[in-house]
């Protein structure tokens with residue numbers, strides 16, 4: 001596996017690739033890699049001649065400095081995992097490499113950043129838009145892989161790619177879970193042993209909500225049930241539970257059989273923020 005730790009060397013390498021010969025799949029990550037990330041790499045490997053992964057804890061997408069400082073980092077173990085799945089190239093730039101001190105470019109994604117993650121993490125998606133645009137411009141992949149675990153991010157990246165005319169196919173990859181159902185996340189590493197056991201309540205509540213909706217209970221009553229549930233007897237400090245159309249993340253008030261709908265949830269377990277979503281049906 002080729003490892004690049006600065007833009008110059010990486011650019012030079014990319015310049016040696018002949019576009020007509022190789023299809024390039026790109027998997028941007030923030031490291032602390034787990035099976036979820038590796039699934040993206042494996043999917044890219046199946047669909048492309050060359051797979052490039054980036055590892056960069058992007059400061060501009062953290063609205064909370066403490067969250068940025070404590071974000072797990074383990075580059076040596078990440079490299080070993082990428083080697084195991086035969087990733088071809090990894091790019092691990094520094095903050096100085098990726099950002100000029102005086103950043104003035106910002107992104108705004110309208111409605112998509114006023115809801116859910118955007119509402120609770122102001123500026124987060126501007127930072128995501130910025131780093132993904134930089135990386136897309138640098139790597140110029142044919143395909144880029146994003147997890148449906150971060151459904152709102154995926155929706156925003158699709159819009160970004162379309163609006164900015166990136167000639168890149170955005171490929172969604174299903175959420176990989178632990179055996180109890182907890183969605184894999186780098187942040188799970190920050191949970192204590194006790195919290196780790198409790199964390200599955202987030203997923204279980206989504207399953208329960210799905211059952212209720214499939215049994216024709218109304219969206220409004222299921223939303224109330226979930227918010228009451230977390231208020232009265234859960235270790236999770238709920239930020240939101242939303243029922244949205246998967247395509248555009250608009251709120252659903254009444255579910256029709258043919259609709260593609262997702263249930264999205266986020267909350268704090270102690271100091272660790274967790275998110276998850278599942279689709280209906």
Ligand code: AMP
Pocket residue numbers: 028029030031035036037039040145146147148149150173174175176177183184185186
């Ligand atoms: P992150 O390192 O958290 O920024 O994630 C990098 C990519 O991996 C994003 O596209 C995430 O949506 C995706 N990802 C994170 N967790 C999972 C998971 N459990 N299953 C599948 N993809 C995931």
